[in-house]
Amino acid sequence: MGGQPEILGNVMVWLDEAGQMALGWLTSPAAWSQFALLVVAFLAARVIAAKATRAVTKFVTPAEDKTGMIASLRRFSLRFLPLLLPLIAYGLTALGEAFTRSMFGSGDVIAFGKRLFIFIAARLFVEKVLTDGFLRLLGKYVLIPVAALYALGVLDLIMVKLEEAQIVLGNIQFSVMALIRGVIAGAILFWMGSWSNRQSADYIKSQKELRPATRELAVKATEILIFGAAFLLLMSIMGIDLTAIAVLGGALGVGIGLGLQQIAANFISGIILLVEGQTTVGDYVELDGGEKGTIVKMTARACILETFDGKWIVVPNEHFITSRVVNYSDAGSANRYEAEFSVSYNTDINRIPEIVEKAVAALPFVLEKPDGPDCELTGFGESSVDFVLEYWVNGIDDGKNKYRSPVLFAIWNALKAEGIEMPFPQRVVHLKQAHE
Known part of the structure; x- marks a missing residue:
C-alpha cells in the first residue's frame, strides 16, 4: 500500500479510527447512557414539537380571504414547521451533552447525535421548505453533503486540507476552499440578485406616474447596481484582492478602444435615449433606413421594433442618435x-x-x-x-x-x-x- 494516494491513505486511517470509536461506544457504559439520553431527548422533542406545531399553526395561519404581503409571509412561515422536531431535539441533546460531560467527562456519543439532528434538519429544509428548483438543487448537492460531513465529524479536517491547497493564476492566488466557497456564494448571490432584480423591476414598472423612459432607466440602473454589488461581494468572499480587478479594467478599456467601439457606442446611446425620453417603449417610429414599428423593448444594446405583421426588428441604439428618426407618437396622439x-x-x-x-x-x-x-x-x-x-x-x-x-x-x-x-x-x- 506504499504507492497508494495520500487521500486514500487518510480515508483508510479515518475509517480505522471510526471503527475503533464505534467499538468503544458499544462496550462503554457511559456510551450506553448517552444513547439513552439521545432516545429520551428525541421522544421529548416529538411531544414538544407536536404541541408547538398545533399552537403555531393555529396562531400563524391567516384567514382564507386574507391577501397581501403579511398574509403571504405568515403562510410562508408555516413551511418551516417540519424543522421544529430536529431543532428541538438538537437543543435538548445539547443540554444532555453538557450534563454527561460534567458527570462522566465524556460526551462523544451524544455530540454525534446532536450533529445527526442537524443533518436531519438540513434534509427536511431541502425537501419541505425549499420550492425553487435552483435552491433545491443547491441544497441537495451542497447543503446535505456538508451536513453529512459535519455529522461524521470530518468537516473541519476536510476544510483545512482544502484551505492548504493553493491555486496560482499569475499575480492572483487563492485556495481550493476559497474557490469552492466562491462558486457556492456566487450561485447564491447571483440567484438573489436575479430574484431581487425581478422584484424591483416589477415594482418600478408598476409606478405609472413615472414616464416610460424613466421607468426603463431606473430598471437598468437597479440591475447594474444589484449585480455590481453581487460581483464585488463575491470577490471579497473568495479573498481576491480587488486591486487586481484594476488590471482587468485596464484590459477592458483597451478592448473598448480597439474592438468594442460599437458596443460602447450603443450602450452610451441607450443611456442617452433613456435619459432624454424622446423615444421610449410604446412609440411608433420610422428610421432613415426604412425600419418602422412600435418599440416593444429597449435594452442596453438595441431597441426592438415590432412591425404590424408581428416581426421583430433589432435596431442598434446608435441609429436613434446618429440618424433621422420620425416618431409618430412623441408629438401627440x-x-x-x-x-x-x-x-x-x-x-x-x-x-x-x-x-x-x-x-x-x-x-x-x-x-x-x-x-x-x-x-x-x-x-x-x-x-x-x-x-x-x-x-x-x-x-x-x-x-x-x-x-x-x-x-x-x-x-x-x-x-x-x-x-x-x-x-x-x-x-x-x-x-x-x-x-x-
Missing part, C-alpha cells in the same frame, strides 16, 4: 392621413367635397379636432379629376389599411349613392384612311 380618389370628367366636381367630407366625418375613428375631414382637388388627370381627402385619427396607422380601408369604403359608398362615376382609364383612337 392625433395623426393625419390621406386617401386619394378620382371622379369622371362628367361630374359636377363642386359637389364632391361636401359629399365625401360628410361621409368620412360619420366614421367613429375620424376626429373633428385639430381638423375635420378636408377634401381637396389635386389635379386633372388623363382620364379623371383627382382628389385627396385628409383626415385625422387618434392613433397610429401601423398596419396596412387600418384606417385607410374604411375611409375608402365610405368614399365609394357615398359617391355611388349620389350616382357619381369613378372612371377607368380611357383612350381616344383616331383611324385615318389611306387615300388611293
Whole structure:
C-alpha cells in the first residue's frame, strides 16, 4: 500500500479510527447512557414539537380571504414547521451533552447525535421548505453533503486540507476552499440578485406616474447596481484582492478602444435615449433606413421594433442618435392621413367635397379636432379629376389599411349613392384612311 494516494491513505486511517470509536461506544457504559439520553431527548422533542406545531399553526395561519404581503409571509412561515422536531431535539441533546460531560467527562456519543439532528434538519429544509428548483438543487448537492460531513465529524479536517491547497493564476492566488466557497456564494448571490432584480423591476414598472423612459432607466440602473454589488461581494468572499480587478479594467478599456467601439457606442446611446425620453417603449417610429414599428423593448444594446405583421426588428441604439428618426407618437396622439380618389370628367366636381367630407366625418375613428375631414382637388388627370381627402385619427396607422380601408369604403359608398362615376382609364383612337 506504499504507492497508494495520500487521500486514500487518510480515508483508510479515518475509517480505522471510526471503527475503533464505534467499538468503544458499544462496550462503554457511559456510551450506553448517552444513547439513552439521545432516545429520551428525541421522544421529548416529538411531544414538544407536536404541541408547538398545533399552537403555531393555529396562531400563524391567516384567514382564507386574507391577501397581501403579511398574509403571504405568515403562510410562508408555516413551511418551516417540519424543522421544529430536529431543532428541538438538537437543543435538548445539547443540554444532555453538557450534563454527561460534567458527570462522566465524556460526551462523544451524544455530540454525534446532536450533529445527526442537524443533518436531519438540513434534509427536511431541502425537501419541505425549499420550492425553487435552483435552491433545491443547491441544497441537495451542497447543503446535505456538508451536513453529512459535519455529522461524521470530518468537516473541519476536510476544510483545512482544502484551505492548504493553493491555486496560482499569475499575480492572483487563492485556495481550493476559497474557490469552492466562491462558486457556492456566487450561485447564491447571483440567484438573489436575479430574484431581487425581478422584484424591483416589477415594482418600478408598476409606478405609472413615472414616464416610460424613466421607468426603463431606473430598471437598468437597479440591475447594474444589484449585480455590481453581487460581483464585488463575491470577490471579497473568495479573498481576491480587488486591486487586481484594476488590471482587468485596464484590459477592458483597451478592448473598448480597439474592438468594442460599437458596443460602447450603443450602450452610451441607450443611456442617452433613456435619459432624454424622446423615444421610449410604446412609440411608433420610422428610421432613415426604412425600419418602422412600435418599440416593444429597449435594452442596453438595441431597441426592438415590432412591425404590424408581428416581426421583430433589432435596431442598434446608435441609429436613434446618429440618424433621422420620425416618431409618430412623441408629438401627440392625433395623426393625419390621406386617401386619394378620382371622379369622371362628367361630374359636377363642386359637389364632391361636401359629399365625401360628410361621409368620412360619420366614421367613429375620424376626429373633428385639430381638423375635420378636408377634401381637396389635386389635379386633372388623363382620364379623371383627382382628389385627396385628409383626415385625422387618434392613433397610429401601423398596419396596412387600418384606417385607410374604411375611409375608402365610405368614399365609394357615398359617391355611388349620389350616382357619381369613378372612371377607368380611357383612350381616344383616331383611324385615318389611306387615300388611293
